[in-house]
Amino acid sequence: MPSGNRNKGVALALGVLAVGMVGLAFAAVPLYQMFCSVTGYGGTTQVAEANPKGVIAREMTVRFDSNVDKTLPWTVKPASPITDKIGTVDTVTYVATNNSDKPITGQAIFNVAPDLAGVYFNKIECFCFTEQTLQPGETVEMPIVFFVDPDLADDRDLATVKDITLSYTFYASDSEGS
Numbered sequence: 001m002p003s004g005n006r007n008k009g010v011a012l013a014l015g016v017l018a019v020g021m022v023g024l025a026f027a028a029v030p031l032y033q034m035f036c037s038v039t040g041y042g043g044t045t046q047v048a049e050a051n052p053k054g055v056i057a058r059e060m061t062v063r064f065d066s067n068v069d070k071t072l073p074w075t076v077k078p079a080s081p082i083t084d085k086i087g088t089v090d091t092v093t094y095v096a097t098n099n100s101d102k103p104i105t106g107q108a109i110f111n112v113a114p115d116l117a118g119v120y121f122n123k124i125e126c127f128c129f130t131e132q133t134l135q136p137g138e139t140v141e142m143p144i145v146f147f148v149d150p151d152l153a154d155d156r157d158l159a160t161v162k163d164i165t166l167s168y169t170f171y172a173s174d175s176e177g178s
Contacts, residue, residue: 053087053149053150053151054087054150055085055086055087055088055150056085056086056087056150056153057085058085058086058153059083059084059085059086059162060083060084060085060086060148060152060161060162060163060164061081061082061083061162061163061164062081062082062083062084062090062092062146062148062163062164062165062166063081063163063164063165063166064078064079064080064081064092064094064165064166064167064168065078065165065166065167065168066078066094066167066168066169066170067167067168067169067170068169068170068171069169069170069171069172071171071172072104072106072170072171072172073098073099073100073104074096074097074098074099074104074106074134074170075096075097075099076094076095076096076097076168076170077094077095077096078094078168079092079093079094079144080092086148086149086150086152086153087147087148087149087150088147089124089145089146089147090145090146090147091143091144091145092143092144092146093141093142093143093144094127094141094142094143094144094168095139095140095141095142096132096134096139096140096142096170097134097137097138097139097140098134098135098136098137098138098139099137100136101136101137102136103133103134103135103136104133104134104172105131105132105133105134105172105173106131106132106133106134106170106171106172106173107128107130107131107132107170107171107173108127108128108168108169108170108171109128109168109169109171110126110128110166110167110168110169111167112164112165112166112167113164113165113167114158114161114164116155116157116158117148117152117158117161117164119149120148120149120151120152120155120158121146121148121149121164121166122146122147122148122149123144123145123146124145124146124147125143125144125145126144126145126146127142127143127144128144128168131173144166146166148164
């Protein structure tokens, strides 16, 4: 093979490799999010419509936490801890106040600790699924309807876990109203 053809082949292979790497870089975030939602990795919770598995005798305390990014002028009070039998569908409420003099749109991201419990934490309804716009000085209640999957009791790694923490970080959204 003449030297010129070999150089063209190498250049073509390197070009294809570069384009492939750029494509993988763009696909990395959605693929990682899909992986986390399926496995519960990193404390990612599940989404459910109801609890089809029933309630078991083991109790679990769920604690709630909130953090607000410094660019979001909101105060957010988390729900009080709740102790209930695993599988019970519970509703709790966070309370958010817009401390600014203009409408502000925010959103929350969440995780569960311990991380392994994320796959068993199921949200039926959650304010985190949508952006929230609060008017100046407005205070709103933001409910979460959830249950802990009874299959958690079969996970040896979580046999001694008595507490789960659902934590939200609130941040300003890029949408209008922010």
